[in-house]
Amino acid sequence: MPESPPTAEFVRLWTLHGQSIYAYLLTLTSNDADADEIYQEVGVTLWEKFDQYMPGTNFQAWARRVALNKVRSFRQLRRHGTVLCSPEFLDAINETVIEESPSLDAQYKALADCFNKLPPKHKDLIERRYQLGATPASVAGQLGRSVKAIYEALRRIHNSLFDCVRKATLGEEPS
Amino acid sequence: MNRSCLPEEYGELRRLIHALHEKTITSTERDQLEVWICRDKEARKIYAEYMNLYAALRWRIRQESEPGAAPPEQDSPASRTPILGFLGECFQRGTSFLPGSTAWLLVALIGLPALALALLAFRQSGQAPANNGPVATIVHAYDCTGTVSDSNHPLSVGTRLAAGQTVTLERGLVEIQFAQGARVILEERASLEVRGVNASRLTVGRLAATVPESAHGFTVETPAATVVDLGTDFGVSVDGDKTAEAHVFGGQIEVTTKATPECPAPWISCLREGQAARIRLTEKNEVAGIETITASSDDFVRQFPVGLPAENNVESKSGSPTHQMIASVDRRWAVSGNRTPIGPFDRHTDPLPSDTRGLRSGVPFYSDRVYTVGTVNKALIGADYVRTFNSDKFSSRHWYHIKLATYRDEVFLMVLVDDRIEKRKPGKQQWVVDQIVSRFARPGDFVDTGYEIILEEGPDGLRSMSAFGKMVPTKDASGKPIKYSFCASGWPPGRITYPMFAVLPEAPQP
Numbered sequence: 101m102p103e104s105p106p107t108a109e110f111v112r113l114w115t116l117h118g119q120s121i122y123a124y125l126l127t128l129t130s131n132d133a134d135a136d137e138i139y140q141e142v143g144v145t146l147w148e149k150f151d152q153y154m155p156g157t158n159f160q161a162w163a164r165r166v167a168l169n170k171v172r173s174f175r176q177l178r179r180h181g182t183v184l185c186s187p188e189f190l191d192a193i194n195e196t197v198i199e200e201s202p203s204l205d206a207q208y209k210a211l212a213d214c215f216n217k218l219p220p221k222h223k224d225l226i227e228r229r230y231q232l233g234a235t236p237a238s239v240a241g242q243l244g245r246s247v248k249a250i251y252e253a254l255r256r257i258h259n260s261l262f263d264c265v266r267k268a269t270l271g272e273e274p275s
Numbered sequence: 276m277n278r279s280c281l282p283e284e285y286g287e288l289r290r291l292i293h294a295l296h297e298k299t300i301t302s303t304e305r306d307q308l309e310v311w312i313c314r315d316k317e318a319r320k321i322y323a324e325y326m327n328l329y330a331a332l333r334w335r336i337r338q339e340s341e342p343g344a345a346p347p348e349q350d351s352p353a354s355r356t357p358i359l360g361f362l363g364e365c366f367q368r369g370t371s372f373l374p375g376s377t378a379w380l381l382v383a384l385i386g387l388p389a390l391a392l393a394l395l396a397f398r399q400s401g402q403a404p405a406n407n408g409p410v411a412t413i414v415h416a417y418d419c420t421g422t423v424s425d426s427n428h429p430l431s432v433g434t435r436l437a438a439g440q441t442v443t444l445e446r447g448l449v450e451i452q453f454a455q456g457a458r459v460i461l462e463e464r465a466s467l468e469v470r471g472v473n474a475s476r477l478t479v480g481r482l483a484a485t486v487p488e489s490a491h492g493f494t495v496e497t498p499a500a501t502v503v504d505l506g507t508d509f510g511v512s513v514d515g516d517k518t519a520e521a522h523v524f525g526g527q528i529e530v531t532t533k534a535t536p537e538c539p540a541p542w543i544s545c546l547r548e549g550q551a552a553r554i555r556l557t558e559k560n561e562v563a564g565i566e567t568i569t570a571s572s573d574d575f576v577r578q579f580p581v582g583l584p585a586e587n588n589v590e591s592k593s594g595s596p597t598h599q600m601i602a603s604v605d606r607r608w609a610v611s612g613n614r615t616p617i618g619p620f621d622r623h624t625d626p627l628p629s630d631t632r633g634l635r636s637g638v639p640f641y642s643d644r645v646y647t648v649g650t651v652n653k654a655l656i657g658a659d660y661v662r663t664f665n666s667d668k669f670s671s672r673h674w675y676h677i678k679l680a681t682y683r684d685e686v687f688l689m690v691l692v693d694d695r696i697e698k699r700k701p702g703k704q705q706w707v708v709d710q711i712v713s714r715f716a717r718p719g720d721f722v723d724t725g726y727e728i729i730l731e732e733g734p735d736g737l738r739s740m741s742a743f744g745k746m747v748p749t750k751d752a753s754g755k756p757i758k759y760s761f762c763a764s765g766w767p768p769g770r771i772t773y774p775m776f777a778v779l780p781e782a783p784q785p
Contacts, residue, residue: 262324
């Protein structure tokens with residue numbers, strides 16, 4: 101069935117900004133399961149309210165406002181022992197993400213090159229780690245190595261990717 | 276700080292973030308991380324960048340592992356990712372996934388704009404004055420020229436303003452206090468209509484408002500949108516090219532765009548501290564676009580210059596300055612802009628004249644900001660100085676060519692640089708100075724005098740700058756003035772490398 105114009109436009113915008121909204125949610129929640137769950141809720145809410153969206157305006161900013169409200173509501177219902185959840189944290193992080201949005205987008209774009217520069221073993225480890233439901237322990241089981249060794253290896257690889265994308269985007273920042 | 280390479284102190288932060296991500300963090304570590312992130316802006320940035328990295332890896336790898344998925348691209352269809360699977364499925368099913376209650380939700384959503392319009396109309400009528408008595412007063416004026424409509428009174432301190440009167444400011448600054456308590460600093464080339472004890476309309480220009488509790492609900496209407504205070508400090512600007520901006524420095528505001536025949540439903544947003552909105556209009560004054568941006572308190576004069584009397588023309592010069600030791604200043608290849616007090620300036624616009632009394636507390640410091648000198652070490656008082664441009668912090672490299680008055684054979688030439696450079700990296704301040712004077716001096720020639728000045732940068736606080744200097748000749752062997760060329764570069768990131776130049780007849784004595 102052909103999509104109606106608003107549907108097609110929504111899909112286009114959601115596709116374009118989905119990744120950054122997901123990153124925003126993971127930053128606010130610091131928990132991948134929560135981010136996944138809220139992400140779907142945000143998508144549905146945006147679609148329900150899409151008639152309020154004014155074409156040509158900042159879809160990402162609108163989506164972020166909706167996402168932030170969802171995170172706040174979600175936190176009232178559920179609290180984890182392993183997430184950062186004070187209101188101060190949420191406000192401060194929200195401000196930082198908005199402020200750093202251009203550099204975060206640039207780092208996202210730089211990641212592909214940095215990832216391709218990894219040794220094959222490191223790539224493999226990262227790919228295993230980010231499969232749905234995977235954990236350092238499950239990766240350790242697959243590879244017959246200790247959990248501690250995998251944990252440390254992942255930490256080093258993440259740090260290396262982090263340094264690489266920072267370096268790659270350094271020249272794009274204002275002086 | 277070199278952002279590509281984190282200092283060692285952040286090694287522990289990286290460890291904690293990794294532990295958080297892998298869910299091995301202890302409650303003590305979690306509390307430690309949370310406090311660290313809340314208190315340290317750089318830590319927040321690092322945390323956000325790591326989360327961005329984790330999210331991007333999840334996104335990328337799950338996209339690739341999806342059966343039949345296309346190669347990973349940023350703009351690939353949403354429905355191909357597991358995370359987006361739900362929505363993808365929804366779209367395949369058209370809109371039938373919407374729950375039954377959505378129909379009622381949509382009815383409510385359609386009704387909301389009408390409610391907002393009614394509320395806005397109520398607010399505006401509620402702010403209309405009951406009579407024609409004064410509803411606001413000009414309480415400060417700074418180097419200003421302008422007019423007050425329908426009035427024989429000049430634009431000066433003490434002028435009372437009735438509802439409907441418009442202040443047109445051609446130059447300088449004025450501060451207007453509204454009867455209900457809101458205070459507004461209006462910058463040059465602005466037009467503000469006073470509409471009531473707690474309401475105004477800005478048709479062009481820039482203002483910063485400070486609103487006490489008694490005046491919550493203070494309104495600034497613009498051609499593009501209406502800004503209503505919800506307990507805050509905020510700035511509003513209306514540009515000649517049909518752009519309006521609202522910036523929140525503290526608290527919250529509500530921004531409502533104008534309804535038009537094409538778009539009867541206004542955009543309403545509640546902006547909080549640090550947030551801003553830019554609204555663009557078409558030639559027909561219809562809303563063309565809205566974007567949320569980061570608030571920039573630096574773009575507004577939020578505090579009346581400290582140390583200046585509340586009178587007009589305090590900067591007027593009479594006669595030759597007795598302390599003039601700088602004969603000419605040529606600014607080259609810097610940045611363009613439009614800021615108070617100098618107004619529009621380009622890459623080669625020369626600085627405003629410095630205060631004839633030389634460096635001392637209360638004198639204006641920059642050409643493009645109304646910041647003033649707070650305190651000056653006694654040894655530096657009276658030094659002739661250059662009112663550099665704060666906006667040049669956005670320049671990657673620019674030049675100041677300075678010629679000195681030749682009635683003395685030698686003078687003590689100084690470069691003042693921000694102390695944050697030294698705090699971030701000990702020893703780097705000397706390096707920055709050496710770079711700035713590298714055209715005519717060797718590294719280490721300009722030495723730290725041990726003296727400093729403190730700038731008053733409005734609500735943003737105090738800023739200290741250390742003076743590095745050297746005795747230099749004013750003229751060459753033929754008696755011609757020597758041109759000293761200073762090169763300010765963009766190191767380090769953080770926009771703190773804008774130098775200031777000053778001259779004393781002799782090296783400062785302890």
